[in-house]
Amino acid sequence: MNKDALVQLDHVTFGYDRRRVVLHDIAMAFPRGKVIAIMGGSGCGKTTLLRLIGGMLTPTKGRIMFDGEHVNPRDREALFRLRRRVGLLFQFGALFTDLTVFDNVAFPLREHTELPPLMVRDLVLMKLNAVGLRGVAQLKPADLSGGMARRVALARAMALDPELIMYDEPFAGLDPISLGVAANLIRELNDATGGTSLVVSHDVRECFKISDYVYVMSAGRVVGHGTPAEVEASEDPEVRQFIRGEPDGPVKFHYPAKPFVQDLGLSA
């Protein structure tokens, strides 16, 4: 067991049912205090990984350790304690649409602490300030743009100062300015709080800019890992195709099908 690692995946295999195995024998270690990127094409199992770490799914084989403790979804007490130390930022924010921005960020504080309302108010404003959105505190999620909603969700995920924050595709669909803001926030918050950040994304450029360590996945397996510089220089064909964005390589352009001549009705 790697003491330096906040989270460790020990030969984890997972499938939604016997036929659809999503992750094959994954071994990963995420060191404390760093920003780690998990990259790969769509459908390679990145989001499933986050849910396994968060205890929303149970691995079919292998186990996941968080700070030395086994993550076991069946143990409700331990799961409860784990989730208070972990924040998960969903791809589209997943804000509570019936509450204001303020109430959204205050939610974890109100549910899990007995802090007086004035203190809650101060904390909420602090968190919103950290993401630059103190001014929208009274708006509802429906009034926000996508990028703003995600930042509010980040403030909410940070409300209890978690040791680990997981970001599910934080860069997907953002304009260049919002991209810069998001990448900046992830790195700065990580350094300011001393926590650990897991970024699941397929945006190579932004991830390389802010990460300390990178894992590259393909079809449920780890195909490469290392510092951004190491991964950039990798010779592995799957890693190279992904990093360089080559349209054809180990991941084929054509989805498996009958030969074209056969489909057109021309026999050879």
Add this chain to the structure above:
Amino acid sequence: MKQLDLLPRLGIRALDVLRGMGHATFFVIDLMRNSLSAITRPFLTIAQIHAIGNRSLVIILASGLAVGFVLALQGYYTLSRYGATASLGLVVALSLVRELGPVVTALLFAGRAGTSLTAEIGLMKAGEQLAAMEMMAVDPKARVLAPRLLAGIISMPLLAAMFSAVGILGGYVVGVLMIGIDPGAFWSQMQNGVDAFDDIGNGIVKSFVFGVACTVVALYQGFEATATPEGVAEATTRTVVISSLLVLSLDFVLTALMFSAPG
């Protein structure tokens, strides 16, 4: 051969239905367990009573009035053949309090509040709000579902009583004010014929049972909906259909139990 296919397919369907019922049972038990803790957070329930009860008032009261009008009219036509129009008040009151109040209210509730609940929960699921809540170590069943269940159980008997009360007043308006039946006979026959415990009490028990049934179905369909627009639409349809069938079947069972021939 298609016929040979039929039996195993039926078998699979039957197993699916059984599994669905088992799943639903676990859901209900889990929900009940969470409802106890929801009592300690009264404002959540109160906010839901507002959404479910208050917002249903208009349709319930309007329908109650309309049903009362029609009962009085139809009742008058039939009773006048036997010269028994003095019993109109009794007929209107018994029909409403024993049957129409609880049943029609439940059907309207399923359509108005039930679909609203299903859609809301289904969309929350689609927007990953329920998953987000779970990841924040808050059980969505306790925070989102349980208050709605309690609100439904509390609202339904109240709505049914209001339906019956307004219906009786509607019957009075048509029977006494418009047709001209003697008001004294209208009320006295009613008061002598309607038993507070047997008729009104049983009616309230019925609406309580319907409240549990309709709300549980609505919450379950929303919680299990597929997280797509089509999935939510399908779920709301199922809520109405299953709630309505359930209400009518339960009504038959309860009526048989409660109003069996006097010994």
Add this chain to the structure above:
Amino acid sequence: MGRKGVETLVGLFVLLGILAILFLALRAANLGNFVVGKTYEVTASFDNIGGLKVRSPVKSAGVTVGRVKSIVLDTKTYQGAVTMELEQNMLFPSDTSAKILTSGLLGDQFIGLVPGGSDKNLEAGSVIKLTQSAVLLENLIGQFLYNKAADPPETAPAPGK
């Protein structure tokens, strides 16, 4: 809408609901007919209680003075033993008779008390000795046929025992 507003509206809703229930119970049902205040119990036995039910009214001269509390089959005499609760201030002579009557032609049945002339009154636990059972349709038809069969119909048979 603020918290206070929501709570007020919900309070209003619940109040309306309770009012509706009270309206139904008091104005539409027979709750008002229930005897309030103190009562005393007397019993009477009938050969046949017909359609008499628990909570059926006990009337005298058409005025409700009490309710039927319980009806049990007395296994010694094989008669229906009816226990009634009468209002405390309604006193009847001890030779009062009790008949089972029907309101209207096909209505509910009730007990009618016809006061006697004794000086003493019925008290808690008293037994009414003179009783007349319910008139049963089958007996009526039977008597009618019997009377028709015989020549000049006899005087109406003595009140059934």
